[in-house]
Amino acid sequence: MPIILEIIRPYVFANLYFTIGTSVVTGVSNSIASAVQTSSGFGDLLIDFFQAGGGNLGLGLVVNFIPASFNQRFSHSDFFWMTGNLMMVGMNALMLGFQYAIQTENPIESRLIPxxxxxxxxxxxxxxxxxxxxSA
Known part of the structure; x- marks a missing residue:
């Protein structure tokens, strides 16, 4: 059992840092977009933050293992530069679609910076x- 933990530990930490970071940025982006577009109060902006950030956090904890395992598996292929970028475009499209699915007020604006x-x-x-x- 400890061997499995040693193997997945880097993935777990990288996933947590990346997911929490992008979730906070998604929430802040959504709140800023709401503040610019409307004259919402602080409470509404806080709700916008948690709607976009919380939605990103929930799904991100699950799907952000895909880039980590993809990079590990395909990093030595000849076309990693292309497949890696296409994979990340697909991940970002998935997250944008999820922001639409949970009916985030500003899905495009909230996903732009992340x-x-x-x-x-x-x-x-x-x-x-x-x-x-x-170098090797």
């Missing part, structure tokens, strides 16, 4: 992988 951040992080993973393989 999408840019996650695509950037994926490209950093790709760059780091290529640097490791070229």
């Amino acid at each position: 999408t840019i951040a996650s695509q950037s992080l994926q490209n950093l993973v790709i760059l780091r992988t290529y640097r490791k393989s070229n």
